[in-house]
Amino acid sequence: MPELPEVEVLVRHLAPLLQNRTIREVHVHRPKVLLPTSPRELQERLSGARFLGLTRRGKYLLFALRGKGRNNDFSLVGHLGMTGRMYLQPAKQSLPKHAAVVLRLGRENFIYEDQRYFGRLTLAVEAVAALGPEPFEAEFTPTALAQALQRSTRPVKVKLLDQELVAGVGNIYASEALFRAGISPRRPAHRVKLHEVKALHRAIRAVLREAIRNGSTIPLNFGTEGKRDGLFYYGQALGMPDFYEERLRVYDRLGQPCDRCGTPIRRLVQAARSTFYCPDCQR
DNA sequence: CACCATGTTCCTTG
DNA sequence: CCAAGGAACATGGT
Numbered sequence: 001m002p003e004l005p006e007v008e009v010l011v012r013h014l015a016p017l018l019q020n021r022t023i024r025e026v027h028v029h030r031p032k033v034l035l036p037t038s039p040r041e042l043q044e045r046l047s048g049a050r051f052l053g054l055t056r057r058g059k060y061l062l063f064a065l066r067g068k069g070r071n072n073d074f075s076l077v078g079h080l081g082m083t084g085r086m087y088l089q090p091a092k093q094s095l096p097k098h099a100a101v102v103l104r105l106g107r108e109n110f111i112y113e114d115q116r117y118f119g120r121l122t123l124a125v126e127a128v129a130a131l132g133p134e135p136f137e138a139e140f141t142p143t144a145l146a147q148a149l150q151r152s153t154r155p156v157k158v159k160l161l162d163q164e165l166v167a168g169v170g171n172i173y174a175s176e177a178l179f180r181a182g183i184s185p186r187r188p189a190h191r192v193k194l195h196e197v198k199a200l201h202r203a204i205r206a207v208l209r210e211a212i213r214n215g216s217t218i219p220l221n222f223g224t225e226g227k228r229d230g231l232f233y234y235g236q237a238l239g240m241p242d243f244y245e246e247r248l249r250v251y252d253r254l255g256q257p258c259d260r261c262g263t264p265i266r267r268l269v270q271a272a273r274s275t276f277y278c279p280d281c282q283r
Numbered sequence: 284c285a286c287c288a289t290g291t292t293c294c295t296t297g
Numbered sequence: 298c299c300a301a302g303g304a305a306c307a308t309g310g311t
Contacts, residue, residue: 083289171290
């Protein structure tokens with residue numbers, strides 16, 4: 001459940017549920033997701049600690065915790081990778097197949113499961129410190145974006161995935177933002193004109209904001225029921241027929257007509273990732 | 284069997 | 298030192 005909007009919606013969902021809850025037990029099923037933190041280190045730090053809050057930075061979740069003893073506040077850093085999920089479920093309920101870390105909070109468990117184990121739940125904060133500006137914060141300006149783009153000759157689509165450029169844009173919303181801005185994904189970053197950079201800046205914010213809005217209308221109570229959850233950027237899905245509508249204009253729409261000009265959407269591979277675009281609307 | 288998948292990091296090459 | 302490219306990570310769906 002990966003890009004910024006999905007993480008934002010998850011954070012809003014979990015924050016009130018975790019507030020003031022105390023961690024009674026720590027169970028690490030996949031030590032790999034803690035690295036470089038060790039299972040013992042995590043256990044010692046988290047046992048008896050209480051959740052003070054939960055925020056987001058880029059695609060990362062930041063859990064604020066207060067450990068036992070005085071002056072013992074610290075952060076726990078989460079990242080969902082490609083397939084990570086985090087949710088609460090009754091402690092008596094059986095654990096999912098790919099449970100990576102389980103925190104017992106009284107009668108409920110906080111579950112971090114991850115089918116591919118690309119995500120993280122760690123005490124190491126370095127990766128967060130290296131992130132670029134938050135897309136909705138004031139530091140993210142067209143000028144700052146233009147300067148960052150000017151230093152690279154890589155295709156602008158590839159550059160948008162660089163979390164130092166702007167934090168939180170992933171493969172799906174990079175394609176969507178470029179479509180909205182009318183810029184070809186192949187364009188070398190330093191050749192994007194200033195007026196286009198301005199359009200791109202607006203497009204990034206618009207695409208993310210709309211996705212958050214759409215995602216906020218979808219229930220995230222997946223701890224209690226079946227397998228699937230709200231990959232809410234996909235249109236019709238997951239047994240909820242007309243609740244979801246089509247939300248993406250180019251991503252995963254190979255061959256479908258562009259809804260602006262009717263030209264079939266194309267796919268290309270850049271830096272080993274799929275890019276979708278309209279060859280007529282994006283130059 | 285082949286190819287695809289929402290992400291990040293590490294290694295190599297130029 | 299830097300930018301760019303590609304593989305690796307691990308599992309499952311089609």
